Amino acid sequence: MDVVPGYPMDAILAQPPVPFPSFSDSPGQLAAFKALLADLGIDPRSQYTNLDAPLSGYLNTVATAKRPGDIPQEDWDQVQAQLKAELGDAIAVQALYTQYNQYHSDVFADDGARLQQLAADAQIEQGTDTSGMVSAIIQGAIYTTLSAIPVFGSVLGNVVQTAMNAALGIGTISPDPFEVAYSDLWGTLSSNFEALLAMTGQQEQTILSDWGKLQAVGLLVTATGPDSLAWPAGLTGDLVTGSVPGYEIALMQVLLPAKYRIYRYQGQSNGDALDGVPAWAQWVQGIGNGQWNKYLIADAANASAYPSQQAMQNDVWDNGAAQADVFLARNGWNAFVTIDLGLDCNWAQTTIQNRTGSPLVVTLAQGGTEYTYIPGPPTLALPAYGSVAFSAQYGDAPSGNNALYVVVQIFNQAWSADTPIASFDLHQHACVWSGADIWVVENGTADGYGLSTPVCTPGSYSKSLPGTVSIAVT
Numbered sequence: 001m002d003v004v005p006g007y008p009m010d011a012i013l014a015q016p017p018v019p020f021p022s023f024s025d026s027p028g029q030l031a032a033f034k035a036l037l038a039d040l041g042i043d044p045r046s047q048y049t050n051l052d053a054p055l056s057g058y059l060n061t062v063a064t065a066k067r068p069g070d071i072p073q074e075d076w077d078q079v080q081a082q083l084k085a086e087l088g089d090a091i092a093v094q095a096l097y098t099q100y101n102q103y104h105s106d107v108f109a110d111d112g113a114r115l116q117q118l119a120a121d122a123q124i125e126q127g128t129d130t131s132g133m134v135s136a137i138i139q140g141a142i143y144t145t146l147s148a149i150p151v152f153g154s155v156l157g158n159v160v161q162t163a164m165n166a167a168l169g170i171g172t173i174s175p176d177p178f179e180v181a182y183s184d185l186w187g188t189l190s191s192n193f194e195a196l197l198a199m200t201g202q203q204e205q206t207i208l209s210d211w212g213k214l215q216a217v218g219l220l221v222t223a224t225g226p227d228s229l230a231w232p233a234g235l236t237g238d239l240v241t242g243s244v245p246g247y248e249i250a251l252m253q254v255l256l257p258a259k260y261r262i263y264r265y266q267g268q269s270n271g272d273a274l275d276g277v278p279a280w281a282q283w284v285q286g287i288g289n290g291q292w293n294k295y296l297i298a299d300a301a302n303a304s305a306y307p308s309q310q311a312m313q314n315d316v317w318d319n320g321a322a323q324a325d326v327f328l329a330r331n332g333w334n335a336f337v338t339i340d341l342g343l344d345c346n347w348a349q350t351t352i353q354n355r356t357g358s359p360l361v362v363t364l365a366q367g368g369t370e371y372t373y374i375p376g377p378p379t380l381a382l383p384a385y386g387s388v389a390f391s392a393q394y395g396d397a398p399s400g401n402n403a404l405y406v407v408v409q410i411f412n413q414a415w416s417a418d419t420p421i422a423s424f425d426l427h428q429h430a431c432v433w434s435g436a437d438i439w440v441v442e443n444g445t446a447d448g449y450g451l452s453t454p455v456c457t458p459g460s461y462s463k464s465l466p467g468t469v470s471i472a473v474t
Contacts, residue, residue, distance in 0.1 A: 008220055008227045009162035013203060018212025020045055021082055028075030032067075036083060039065045044083065048090040048208040055094070059087040089218025090208055096221055097204040099231045100159050101197070106240045107141060107247060108193040112186035114244075115251055119182060121311040122255045126183040131335060131452065131472075132254040133177050133355060134192040137247070138164060140332065144246025144320065145239055155229050156239050163199040172199065177355055177474055179453055182258070245319035250332065252316055256297070256307065257335035261468070262327055263303050264340050265294040276304075280312040283327045295327040300457060303341065303465070334387035337455075337470045345431035345459030346393055347466035348404055348438055353387045355474050356449070358412050360421070362388060367405025367425060374406060382410065382473070391466070394430065403430040410473060412447065421449040421473075428467050431459055438467035450474040 023029035037043055040061050047053035062083045067076040124130075142160050146153040167173035172195035178188050207213045220229040265274075271292045274282050282296045297312070299305035316326065321333075329336040329351070337351045354360055360382040366372045373393045382388045394404040405427055409420040423443040428436060436459030442451055452472040459467035 009158050009203075009217070009229075010165060012213050012216045013162065013166075013206060015212055015216070017210050020086065020211045023079060026075060028072045029079050032071050032076045032079040033083075035068050035071065036062055036065055036079065044087060048086070048214070049205050051094060051098075055087055055091045059084060059091065062087065085218075086211070086214065089214045089221075092218050092221040093204065093207055093214065096155075096159070096217075096229060096231055097200060099236050100156070100200055103156065103236050103239050103243075104193075104197050104200075106236075107243050108190075108196075112190065114248065115186055115189070118248060118251050118311075118315055119255055121308060121315055122252065122259060123308065123311075124182050124255050124259055126181065128182045128258050129179065129455070130182050130185050130254050130258045131177055131179045134173055134189060135164060135168065135175070136332060137189065137250040137254070138193075138196065140250030140253070141243040141247035144249075145242035148242035149235075149238055153239065153242065154226050155231050155235075156243075158227070158229060159200060160196070163196055163203055166203065167195050167199040176450075177452060177472060182255075185254070248315055249319050249321050252311075252321075253332045253335065256311070256316075257333070257337070257470075259300060260297050260307060260336075261300045261303075262329060262336045262338045263296050263298055264338055265342065266340060268292045268294050278306055278309065278312075280309050280317065281306040283323045285324070285327070297327070300337075303339075303463070329387050329389075332385075334385070335470070335472075336387075337457075337468050338389050339466060339468060340391060343391065343393075343466045344464045345436040345461050345466060347391055348393075348406075348426060348428045348459070348469070349389060349391050349466050350406075350408070350426055350469040350471070351387055351389045352382060352408075352410070353452075353470070353472035354382045354384060355452075355472050357384045358414065359384050360473060361411045361413055362390075363409045363411070364390060364392075365407045365409075367407050367427075372404050372406060392426070394428070404428040410449075412449075415447050419446060421445060421447050422451050424451065424454075424471070426469060428459070431461050436461065436467045438469060440469055440471060 023033045040058055044058045047055065062080060067073065138160065142157050146157055164173060168175050173192045180188050207217050217229060220227065223230065268291065271284050271286060273284060274294055274296055277296045281298065285293045285295065287293055297307060325331040326333050329338055334353045339349055352362060362380040362382050364374050364378050366374065371394050376390050380388045380390060392404055392406050405425065407425055409423040411417065412421045415421065422445045425441040425443060427441065428438040438456045438458055440454040440456065445451060452474055454469050454471040457468045459465055
């Protein structure tokens with residue numbers, strides 16, 4: 001998912017190399033070039049990639065140099081103008097990336113302090129399993145900046161997206177979802193953040209070493225509009241301030257679904273708030289015809305244990321997350337498992353996430369038993385970067401084993417309407433007989449797609465909760 005409308009940096013970096021003018025075709029220009037190098041005491045082109053070189057001093061020397069009498073004025077002026085243009089562009093490019101490095105340090109290089117605070121707010125334990133995508137976390141920070149600072153924020157989007165595209169292409173930033181214990185989460189994130197920073201450094205060196213790229217980027221630094229790379233003085237602090245809320249939301253999109261679930265009452269006859277549930281942990285949705293769905297967020301094992309006010313109000317709502325997105329598990333929150341309250345342990349609920357950019361279709365069918373009941377439609381839309389959930393119930397099974405059996409097939413109809421890109425079987429033991437154990441058997445994938453490791457939570461007879469599964473298409 002791209003975060004800015006245009007990427008001039010991608011196009012510029014893809015251009016074939018253009019060497020710096022050698023002036024070898026003109027004796028007068030070559031003499032002028034050698035005279036300027038003598039004044040400088042060094043070839044400035046060898047220093048464009050040296051971030052400690054005094055390029056401003058070199059520029060001043062070139063601008064104030066006196067023409068030797070035996071060099072034609074026209075040749076002198078042309079060479080002097082060329083070196084001034086090169087030095088000016090090199091100074092501008094180095095300044096651009098210096099500003100980005102400061103931004104990167106302020107937002108991403110905090111040794112995990114922000115992540116640790118958010119995890120403490122959400123009461124995440126070291127062994128809690130987490131999942132997500134690094135690219136979504138980085139883009140979460142950039143997206144909010146573009147929203148808050150639409151004119152100048154695009155420079156950040158251009159630099160970051162161009163570097164991330166390249167890093168994803170060579171695998172130094174993983175294009176695949178991660179699944180790690182919370183104790184290893186910062187290590188996973190920080191290695192990818194460092195890869196992003198390393199790629200911006202490589203791209204800076206590439207630009208500084210090539211005249212075609214250098215002059216193209218130098219021109220954009222002084223331009224205006226959505227493709228501009230202008231980074232005015234004082235902008236870095238504003239970009240950091242604009243990025244932090246989105247970055248924190250992106251981290252909470254990893255942390256909260258690891259511990260909590262969305263619980264839902266469907267088709268209620270009034271729009272009153274839920275009694276006994278904190279305001280920050282619930283939402284009421286009007287669905288028309290005088291009915292409402294009511295949602296709450298609570299612990300996966302206890303629908304009466306809610307996240308703290310700090311976690312939800314301060315870290316989520318006050319940072320700008322929309323209640324509809326969180327409780328409907330969309331727009332980055334699709335890792336949440338939704339459980340319908342009122343369903344007992346004879347039910348199983350499955351949430352399928354789509355971590356790809358292609359819209360998919362899910363089909364459901366009864367497996368090898370006549371005792372499985374699927375109340376919803378047999379075909380479900382699974383939007384790109386979205387999720388979908390379905391419920392199934394078993395009735396009076398003659399045995400406690402494998403009482404519920406659903407065959408799930410997932411199609412990318414742009415690839416094939418007949419061959420699924422992924423499929424799996426959903427099984428659940430009878431609640432009273434075998435404790436509502438629930439599991440998934442993968443049947444295979446195709447066309448480069450994959451399935452994540454499913455997260456399976458058994459149902460509970462004592463708490464009257466269905467079994468749940470969360471699984472992602474990757």
